[in-house]
Amino acid sequence: MTSYDYVVVGAGSAGAVVAARLTEDPSVTVLLLEAGPVDDADEISIPAAFANLFKTRWDWGYSTVAQKQLGGRRAYWPRMKALGGCSSMNAMIYIRGNRVDYDTWRDAHGATGWGYADVLPYFMRAEGNTRLGGPYHGQHGPVRVEDRTFTHPLTQAWVESAVASGLKATDDFNGESQEGAGLYQVTCRKGRRWSVVDAYLRPALDRPNLTVLTDALVTRVVIEGGRAVGVAYRAAGAEQVARVEREVVLSGGAVNSPQLLMLSGVGPAAHLREHGIDVVADVPGVGANLHDHPALPLVWATKDASDLAQASTLGNLLRWKATGTGPLSSNVGEAGAFFASRDGLPAPDLQAHVAPSAFYDNGMHEPKVRSITIAPTLVSVASRGSIRLRSADPAWHPEIDAAYYDDQSDLDAMIAGTQRLLETVRSGPLARHLKDLWLPSTRRAVPTETELVAHARALTQTLFHPVGTCAMGDSEAAVVDPELRVRGVEGLRVADASVMPVVPRGNTNAPTIMVGEKAADLLRGRVLPPARVAATA
Secondary structure: OEEEEEEEEOOOOOHHHHHHHHOOOOOOOEEEEOOOOOOOOHHHHOHHHHHHHOOOOOEOOEEOOOEHHHOOEOOEEOOEOOOOHHHHOOOOEOOOOOHHHHHHHHHHHOOOOOOHHHHHHHHHHHEEEOOOOOOOOOEOOOEEEEEOOOOOHHHHHHHHHHHHOOOOEOOOOOOOOOOEEEEOEEOEEOOEEOOHHHHHHHHHOOOOOEEEEOOOEEEEEEEEOOEEEEEEEEEOOEEEEEEEEEEEEEOOHHHHHHHHHHHOOEEOHHHHHHOOOOOOEEOOOOOOOEEOOEEOOEEEEEOOOOOHHHHOOHHHHHHHHHHOOOHHHOOOOOEEEEEOOOOOOOOOOEEEEEEOOOOOHHHOOOOOOOEEEEEEEEOOOOOOEEEEOOOOOOOOOOEEEOOOOOOHHHHHHHHHHHHHHHHOOOOOOOHHHEEEEEEOOOOOOOOOHHHHHHHHHHHOEEOOOOEOOOOEOOOOOOOEOOOOEEOOOEOEEEOOHHHOOOOOOOOOHHHHHHHHHHHHHHHHOOOOOOOOOOOOO
16 A cells, blocks of 8 residues: 555546646655556557557447437447557547637536636647647647648548638638638647657656556545545556545546446445445436537548558558658548538537548448548537446446437437538539549439438447536536536546536547646646637637
């Protein structure tokens, strides 16, 4: 039994940040526990290879329960199990979300101190952008953000076609305005993935006040007299306990953090008793409010063009290793757009992801033809699901119900977004490279609404952005307060995507890093002053 000032559970996009920032003070000791191994696979570093990590030893390999609106299908949820968490497995797209998202956290959910002006300084402190600067971007932070060293010609052709179809052109989705079509910036450094391990953790590993343990599965938070005093974990075949002098911080993500709270007796009391778990704190919101960004791949067969599937050659691997350039430095989802499904919305509710290859069913199928994929993604989600225990055994996966399209408005918006993206390819430079629409398979050049609904039920997949299961706020439904403290337990906080009461409009890695940055300051008893920018982002 060993004691530390802080124990951080989970070395992912928030946990690694918290541990690194806290140990900047040499008087503070931190134990960082990670259930997975060290991030030493080549597929982690090669941007185009991230899908090769799915359903391997690097993946938690979650699946949802049967989804009613998806024809009873279970949706596969890849989640990285290694240092860096999903920042070691994601498509590296750097998107912060919309100003409306954070102001909604503050105004509608009571997350005081988390409005856009409050969080922008934390985004900027984290960011090291190689092209963009103030007042919206940082250039000296640890998270390297750059323009890709490779963009496929089909991707560039789609951007030009999308603009010709009426979408606004943009070269910055994170600036004054989010709307428009353009190329995504990525969290890479000279064509190689730049995870939170690279940005925060490896520079801190030599600090004597930081201890990092991998292959250590935390089984419960030790709570005595209403206070978190440590954690129990399994490592090297034995159960061990680490004590804390100050606080425990859970950073396991939207699946693992609520699961661990419930295993520790914090959650809906009746549900805990069903599994024989003693109730420490009856917090009904634990595991509730689950939502995710659903994506719907549209795939066209192409002509007179290559695609990324042809890029997996020895020559391209050698080129990438030597120079960090070439097709393997592609993040696959190279471009996209933000737009609204209908008039009158306060912000875009749809995002596009464009990949110059066939990427559907989480990329689990070998491409049969040269292709391009354009995926509408719903980023303002009304449906809500849940995380629930299936067993009191920490090794069991929890029950995950994403509730995709349970609210009809979500399906309506997705169909509208699909129809709008079909319009972007009917003219412009991309049109001459399209042979036919491969998915959905239809003989019509323009699928009917009925065909699109059937396609949505058959092929909607996760965009890997679950949030909300330990939501912050000031209501009885909240799990943590605006300082991320768990209701009913002292000395215990949550810092990861699970605390987001509403999912941001866009990819969630950068917002999760921001949560880690701000959490570290809350633990240190200080916050950055709000930004003074008038923005519509």
